[in-house]
Amino acid sequence: MITLETIQEAHDRIRPYIHRTPVLTNQTINQRSGADIYFKPENFQKIGAFKARGGVNAVLQLTPDDLTNGVTTHSSGNHAQAIAYAARQVGTKAYIVMPRTAPQVKKEAVLGYGAEVIECEPTLEARETGVQEVMTRTGAVMVHPFDDDRVIAGQATAAKELIEDAGQDKPFDILMAPVGGGGLLSGTALATHYLSPTTIVIAGEPEGAADAIQSFQSGRVEKAPYINTIADGLLTTLSERTLGYIRQHVADILTVSDPEITAAMRLVWERMKIIIEPSCAVPLAVVLKHPDRFAGKKVGIILTGGNVDLGKLPFS
Amino acid sequence: MITLETIQEAHDRIRPYIHRTPVLTNQTINQRSGADIYFKPENFQKIGAFKARGGVNAVLQLTPDDLTNGVTTHSSGNHAQAIAYAARQVGTKAYIVMPRTAPQVKKEAVLGYGAEVIECEPTLEARETGVQEVMTRTGAVMVHPFDDDRVIAGQATAAKELIEDAGQDKPFDILMAPVGGGGLLSGTALATHYLSPTTIVIAGEPEGAADAIQSFQSGRVEKAPYINTIADGLLTTLSERTLGYIRQHVADILTVSDPEITAAMRLVWERMKIIIEPSCAVPLAVVLKHPDRFAGKKVGIILTGGNVDLGKLPFS
Missing domain, CATH: 3.40.50.1100 (Rossmann fold)
Structure with missing residues (x-):
């Protein structure tokens, strides 16, 4: 509510x-x-x-425990940068799953905020699988783009x-x-x-x-x-x-x-x-x-x- | 000075x-x-x-006599729009000599301020001749783009x-x-x-x-x-x-x-x-x-x- x-x-x-x-x-x-x-x-x-607004508001409410292992999301666009930016502000790691077809300039922007980019096939399934793999491997917390x-x-x-x-x-x-x-x-x-x-x-x-x-x-x-x-x-x-x-x-x-x-x-x-x-x-x-x-x-x-x-x- | x-x-x-x-x-x-x-x-x-700054400052200092017959200049770019805009503010006519190669969007912008566009060949000579002809025909006063x-x-x-x-x-x-x-x-x-x-x-x-x-x-x-x-x-x-x-x-x-x-x-x-x-x-x-x-x-x-x-x- x-x-x-x-x-x-x-x-x-x-x-x-x-x-x-x-x-x-x-x-x-x-x-x-x-x-x-x-x-x-x-x-x-x-x-x-x-998207910086929502990304920052979500990441700032993660507990210290949550933040230990970083944050992750999948996005080809602005939410990717928002989570990368927010993670940098709180000093945690961001793992961003991006379709390999995403524009180079967007990948570079995400990398520029110190995030790790994980490329995947450009389907929703591949993106969700990619995030699951990141969560299993790193223990990172996912921040959904809108839900x-x-x-x-x-x-x-x-x-x-x-x-x-x-x-x-x-x-x-x-x-x-x-x-x-x-x-x-x-x-x-x-x-x-x-x-x-x-x-x-x-x-x-x-x-x-x-x-x-x-x-x-x-x-x-x-x-x-x-x-x-x-x-x-x-x-x-x-x-x-x-x-x-x-x-x-x-x-x-x-x-x-x-x-x-x-x-x-x-x-x-x-x-x-x-x-x-x-x-x-x-x-x-x-x-x-x-x-x-x-x-x-x-x-x-x-x-x-x-x-x-x-x-x-x-x-x- | x-x-x-x-x-x-x-x-x-x-x-x-x-x-x-x-x-x-x-x-x-x-x-x-x-x-x-x-x-x-x-x-x-x-x-x-x-260029709106200089164009307006010049046109606002023209005498009522000067303004009777309008203003003119030659320009392929921003000064054309500046004089057209300034002329409209003081309620006088603007005659803008523009090379026929100038982008359509710039001609339309000048026309949008209510000015008359006179097309000429894209040479300095043709532009200056065009302005001379306008001045002879209309009695308009020229406003130079920088001198x-x-x-x-x-x-x-x-x-x-x-x-x-x-x-x-x-x-x-x-x-x-x-x-x-x-x-x-x-x-x-x-x-x-x-x-x-x-x-x-x-x-x-x-x-x-x-x-x-x-x-x-x-x-x-x-x-x-x-x-x-x-x-x-x-x-x-x-x-x-x-x-x-x-x-x-x-x-x-x-x-x-x-x-x-x-x-x-x-x-x-x-x-x-x-x-x-x-x-x-x-x-x-x-x-x-x-x-x-x-x-x-x-x-x-x-x-x-x-x-x-x-x-x-x-x-x-």
């Missing part, structure tokens, strides 16, 4: 290790969307993504800061986050529920990984009908835990196509001059697609991260 | 029309360079570059803000800007001279457009031995005016190669998650190339702009 106090304690706990990212606005994007948008650029966060209340409470602090910094005089009508495994979305929805109860939360999901919208409707954790999207941070399905939070506190999930995601990403790069990854552009793509839902509204958007492979960009 | 008062008045004049950009630092880049670097991200400025004290005083406000925001408790050892026509460098050197007299100013220049370093040494305005660089904002030679300021107030000019520029640009994109154009990466490339000169120093760097063609990036 995540209460307001859980989120406040998480924020106090992680504060020395994370940035309080600013709030950005952009006139052109407001004109184009008709909405009044406040962006929370977590691409400027430690490790380049909001963990400590992680979710950490992610909730991004929305908490956005509400504190830009939602006081006039509350947000809508707060938005993308949805993959649902850790950030759960945290965002919980923080909003406690701190800005008149605000509704709407999630964005890629059409090419549209599992959350189905699970949201059916009430059961479902798989996506197919997986094919540029938004490579949002491929995971929900867990029972995150589905529960989302069904309770999220108003709607809307999907967008890859061309819509790429166009929103390009708009942010060109007009805001900041680097965001494709997954991060999903909520703005939703806003641009649905002026009927968002025009005239005060909207907060968590920009989740900026870790892209510059050698493989979707622009031409 | 640009005095401290000239710069202060310019700052007061342009303040309603420009952003006070923040100051950014980055741990990884400090570790890699050994320096303590404070970046002034003018890529977040109106029109995506510092103009009003423009230089406007550009000086970037360094003024950087010194005010990050150079008070402990003055900068070094302030840096890239050099093309020398407008920004002159303004930076003058602001530093008046506001932080113990700070020295060092400029960065591409090896493939190395005219300023030669002019700096000889005391005469010289052309580059050859022009071949990715830093397309720095191709211009100095004027007598900017050479004078630079010889008086700049300590040194150091050159870097295109691979060094691209590497510095990539480092900023990957680690700071902000979009800077190649010309903008030149001072950081100088810092990374010369640890002997910069390690252990407090260094301020004006990041000049972030207007890049996303379809033509130098990364692979």
